[in-house]
Structures are given as C-alpha cells and as structure tokens.
Amino acid sequence: MSNEGLLQTESGNAVVVALDHGIAKGNIEGFERPRETLKDTLQGGPDGIIARAPFVERYYDLLSETDTDVILAPDVLTYSTLPAQDDGDDMWTGAFSPEFVREFDPAGVKVVFNFGRKDTDLHRESIEYVVKLYEELRQTDISLVVETVMWGDNVPDGYGNDKKNLGNAVRIGWELGADILKVPYTGDKAAFAEIVDRTPVPCMMLGGPATTPEATLQDVEDGMEAGARGVMIGRSIWQTSDPAEMVRAMKRIVHEKQSAAEAGFSLP
Template sequence: MNPGIDARLTRISTDGRYLIVPMDHGITMGAVKGLKDIESTIDAVTAGGADAVLTQKGIAPRVHPNKNGAGYVVHVNASTTIGPDENDKRMTGTVRDAVRAGADAVSMHLNVGSTYEPKQIEDLATLTTEAADLGIPVLAMAYARGPGVDESDPEALGHAVRLAEELGADVVKTGYSGDGDSFTHVTESTRLPVVIAGGSKGTDRETVEMVRGAMDGGAAGVSMGRSIFQHDDPGAIARAVSAVVHDDAGVEEALQQGGFAGGE
C-alpha cells in the first residue's frame, strides 16, 4: 500500500467510515442556499460531525479557516446546469493544484453509461496515476447515468463502482439502489469503501433512513451535499447522519441526536 494515501485517508474519515459533505455545487448550480455564506456552512457541518468537506480548488481559502480540523477534498472536474449537457464533465484542476490548495484527497465525477464515459474513463485513469505518485487518495464519483441507464439499478451501480476500482481509485461514491438488500450487490462488487450520494433533498427521516439502509447494505458512509448544506440546520442534520455512520445508530436514535423531535 501507499503510506501517503493511507495516511491521508485517515484525514477524511473516522475509523474507516466516511461522512463527506460536497459543496462544489457553486460551479454547477451557482451560489444556491447554503453556499453564499459557505464559511458558516462549513463550520456547521464539520462541528456536526462531518469528516471532510469538498469544493473546487478556488474555494480553498474559504474552507481552511472554518473546517474545525476536518479533512478537505478538492474536486477536479465540473459542468453547469445552464450549459449544453450537464453530463459532460470537464477537468478543472490537477492533483498538484489540489496539493497547492491544501487538499487531503482529490475527487472526480464520471457518468458510466453516458456519451462522455470514454473520455471520463481516460481522465480518471490519468488522475489516479498522478495522485498515486504524490500519495494523494482519489475519490471517484462513479454514477450509473446515461441514455437508457437506470440510475438506481444495483447491477449498473455495481458496474460503476467496479470500474472505479479497476482504474485505481481509493474510495468510490455512487447512487443508492433504494434498499439495503439490493445495495449489498453494489458493495460486494468492489473492495473499495463505497459511499452513497445524497440525491434529492427529502425529509429528515427519509435522509436518515436512506443512510441507515446503505450502511446495512455494506456502505462505508456517505458523500452527501444538498441534503446537508441546504438544510435549515446543516449542523443538526450532520449530527443525525454522523450518528448512523459513526455510531451505528438506528433511525430514531439518530433523529434524536440531531434534535429532530418527532422525527419528521
């Protein structure tokens, strides 16, 4: 194993469990709720138990003073919702850029099954080689996404996570299949730690139930953006999700730890 990668993985996780809050959405969607005053959001979610936050490299000066000792991941590709095709993710940085920005890891998004899959495979393969040379972990955000692809199909998700391992990633993020039983196929398709995306923002209970189901299916945690940073109380929902990921709490206990009376 690469000791640099191993050491840095501990900076973005706790005992092999991951609660990462991506906030790179400003490049994709603009300065939406939770991202205008990103400093306060970063402070809240890391105080609430997030192991790491994730942004594009240009936001690094706003991250470091507010992350309460948590880890930092720099994302290195992007697209926008107002561009011609949101699935066409283009590179926005290098591993060296991320190191200069003080990152503990880099991440890259690829859409397995999309028209852009071939180029994104090449980009991830190049990224993992460069990152290994510098001892930097790679989080591959490997989604099953494209024409005719069911984004929650466990077979497709299993293919996506295996692709990430085959290309040299260290951690893989993917969509959730909808229940713990079917998600077991996804986590068994790779030896990498698998973390789930948050998806569309639901109720507090729906968010916690999703995390609990994924963990029961063998997930190593979550990489959850809008469901946390756009919450009315980002710190509280981070505490609830952290209770499941880090303390193996059940749904009711986690909701209580987040302070959600009645568990809505």
C-alpha cells in the same frame, strides 16, 4: 496498493459534506451565502468536506480552525453555457491539473465519472482524466474518490439504480484506479449490499435532492448496514434547518452504529 487516508477514523468510516455545487447550481437554496453554510456545517464536526481549490483558499480561515479533512473536486460538470441552467448538454471537464491538486495535499480528490454520455469523445476524456489522477496520486496518501453516476442522456429511466448496472459502473470505477467509490444508494438494502460485497475498495453513499431529514437518515442507516463506509452528502445536510445537527445525527449512525430513530433529527 490502496490509499484510504480519508477513512483513517476511529470507526474506519467517515461523514463527508459535499460543498462543490456552486459551479453547476449557482446560488442554490441553502448555499446562497457560502461562508455561512460552511461555518454552519463545520459546527457539526464532519470528518471531511468536498470543495474546489478556490473555495478552500477563500475560506481557509474557517477550515484551519478544525480537524476536518479537505477533499478537492478538480473537475467541473455543467449542463449549459448559461449560469446555473440545464439545457441537457453534458459539459464535463477536468478543470484543475493533478499536479496543482497535489500542492494542496488534500486528504482526497473526488472526480465524477458519468456514464451514459452521447459524446464518446467526452467519455474518453473522462477516462483519461481519472487515470491521470490515479497515476499522480498512487504514490501518495491522497485518496482518489471516483463518483460513479449515470446521468447521461443515453441512460434509460430506472437504469441507474439497477443493481447489475450500478455494479458494472462501480467495477469500472475501481478498475480505473479509485481508492474509494462514491456510489448512489439503490434504495434496496440487499441490492446495495451485493454491490458493496463485490467491490474490493470502500463504497461511500452519495446524496441527492433533499427529501426529509428522517428519510435521509434512514437511507444512511440502511446503507451502513449494507456495508457502506460512510456518506458524501451535500444538499440533504445544508438544505435542512440545522446543518450542524444533521451532521451530528449522521455521525451517530456512521460512527456509533445508532439507528436513524436513535440518531434523531428534530425540526425546530
């Protein structure tokens, strides 16, 4: 059984904008005024956004005017008890119950599964939460998206982008119930293609700290050629000078198979 409602587009792919940074990052650059950021993003016509339930309720008036799918993020990952700080302490929690999440009837639910934690109890709790979401969503049309990342203190430098290690993480993600995986791009098209080829559920590329729009679009092109089914990217979209145009450029690559050069993104 597989719930891939999020990918029921004409191309079978999707451009999703991540807007779930506020709890961990606070008023991060480009997201200081959430309503304006959301409005600018929606003007580009993304297939979906990722946000938490209170955000969706707060700005429902904007979302209700579009066909953009909502993917709820029901968990919280922070690294300090101080707001928007990083003390190196992984304080992940499954914040919202699966039952509550279902009330919103979202297109998908996205949960982080972070490998490399020192706290084995927290690792176990993360497993249990992913499985609870799987059990609650498996008889619905709601896609369970698992974000397999290696941000824990036990992860050696370079370990997280190694194709073998990332491939193992992805394997665990779908074996726990993921319908769709949100996966870091390795930076190597052949290596990423091998990971995607071995994975029986769709893989979508996650983003990271913004570099340049051109570099981001090239990564998207490479990832799509390697078999990705789209992107789930935040900062590399709404930290640009024109989030709507960045969304449109990604859609040209993801849906129309244009190259990064053809899709284009011109800074004013």
